[in-house]
Amino acid sequence: QDTDVLVLRPTFVHSLLALETDAAAPVDPARYFAHSTWGADASAAPPFCACVLRLTKSPLVEAWLLGAADRLATKRHAHVRQGDQEMLWYEWQENLAGRLRLLILPEDYYCPNVPLSAARPPTWNTSWHGWNSRGAYACRAVHGHR
Numbered sequence: 001q002d003t004d005v006l007v008l009r010p011t012f013v014h015s016l017l018a019l020e021t022d023a024a025a026p027v028d029p030a031r032y033f034a035h036s037t038w039g040a041d042a043s044a045a046p047p048f049c050a051c052v053l054r055l056t057k058s059p060l061v062e063a064w065l066l067g068a069a070d071r072l073a074t075k076r077h078a079h080v081r082q083g084d085q086e087m088l089w090y091e092w093q094e095n096l097a098g099r100l101r102l103l104i105l106p107e108d109y110y111c112p113n114v115p116l117s118a119a120r121p122p123t124w125n126t127s128w129h130g131w132n133s134r135g136a137y138a139c140r141a142v143h144g145h146r
Contacts (some may be wrong), residue, residue, distance in 0.1 A: 016054040021139050022061050024054040024103040026110035028085065045093055048102075050085045064100055067091040108139055 016024055025048040055061050068087040071077060092100055122139040124143045 016052075019055075020053065020101075021103045021105060022056050022058065022101045023064070024052075024105060025050060026052055026105040027107050028110060045089070045097075046104050047089060048104050050087065050088060052109060054106075060096065060100055064088065064091055064096055067095055 028047045028049040055065075065088075068084065071087040072082060072084065075082065075092055077086065077090055084146040092102055
């Protein structure tokens, strides 16, 4: 089960579409890619969330999606959660690194399950809140708000 994405700024979609990249997705600050969990093939490339996924229609992007679907169907990486995000990451890293231009958006584009209300506008605190803190600031796009 997943939740819908609420876009807070109308220009967000247009800005994403104007990027000269094959794909874009926000970093997933809640997911931890440790070498012990992901194996020796884990890289410094951050995990991303497919809640907001900007794609270009191209043979390379199609190969990325089909390759990830094959990984999921064949349970090629049984040691990790069997989800689209994980398989897209593996396909990117193992088959398309250096060819697929994937822009990983900062974590303020991914704000999981922070309740919205008239009294509380959508805000985000960085994961490095205690160091060089900016405090709360406006979310860019929101995943999972109710």
